[in-house]
Amino acid sequence: MKSSIQSYTLNNGHMHILTSDHVYTYFPKHYHETYSMAMLYDGAKDFKLNNAQHILDNSNMATMNPCDIHYGNSVTDDGWKQLVIFFDEHAIKSFTEENQIKNKHFNFETMVSNDFQYRQDILTFCKSAINAESNLEVDHAYEQIIGRILAKEKHLSAEHKLNNCAGVKRSISLMHEVPDAKHRLNDLAKTANMSKFHYIRSFKDETGMTPHAYLNALRVERARKLLFSSPENLSDIAFDCGFADQAHLTRAYKKIYGMTPGSIIRK
Structure with a gap:
């Protein structure tokens, strides 16, 4: 089977998530003009960043500032697979300005983070963005990624809450x-x-609940009521309630009620 690489764009191109089923065994010296974070989900690599050597595997995460030179090769014959996030200065600046955070220059302080929970949080938010079924869900994942990064790098209090x-x-x-x-x-x-x-x-x-989950539950409830009160077909009900299509409604409905709307006998 031919390997493929998928790229997902967030916030008008200020962040990209790159994932693939391609197996890497080596990459030469290079750098990126943006910030980047790399997570391996299969295999391990001997990773050299700014002349410091590290072993990167599925327990840690590489964090690179713009123009950090890095290269590496697999520690086994099996190679590795990875997910990489790229984001630019605008992503940081717009977030700090909107949240009224003192806008000191952002830099990753460590080249490789061994904080497993941090890695898992970022990976979870990335998967949410990749699997999102609405722009609201993508927006939510993006804010969580940037907020988590800034909290880790001590630009933002992880415990800060604003009650309104x-x-x-x-x-x-x-x-x-x-x-x-x-x-x-x-x-x-x-x-x-x-x-x-x-x-x-x-x-x-x-x-x-998250805003996206709340809105989805509201739409499912509206759809449930229409199933028993309207002669419309499922496709029209899905559209009327704000779902992208009937399949989207079916997934959301089953997630809440454990059955598909099509399995309901309407009389």
Whole structure:
């Protein structure tokens, strides 16, 4: 089977996630003009960054600043597979400005992070972005990635919370008024008069759910009611409730109710 490489673009090109089933065995000296983070999910490599040597495997993560020269080769004959994140200075600057964080110059302090939980958090957020079924979910994953990086590098308090129940409730009212609208994180956060990152945290404090999960549950509930009250077919119900298509509705409905909407006998 031919190997493939997938690239996912976030925040208008200010972040890219690159993943593949290609097996690497060697790469020569090179550098990137952006920040980058590399995680191996299969194999291990002898990794040299700025003339320092490391072993990179599925327990750690390489963190590289712009123009850091790096190269390496596999420690076994089997090679390695990896996921790499690239993000530019604008991604950091826009986040720090929006969240009113003192904008000192950002740099990764360590070349290889052995903090396994940090690695897993970043990997989880990346997978959320890759598997996202809506722009709202992509926006959420992006904010979480940048916020987690800045918290780790001590530019942001990981425990910082901003309580704004009234603002969160305004955004919830907007979701209920137009559940079929293509809500974006930026618009919901503006309705709440909060930064996107603090809105995500405050929303979860208030509801126990992410904005995307809450909106999905609302749309599923609207669809459930229509299943019993409307003669429309499933495709039209999905569209009316804000789902991309019938398959999207089916996945969301089954996740909550454990059955597909098509299995319901409508009389």
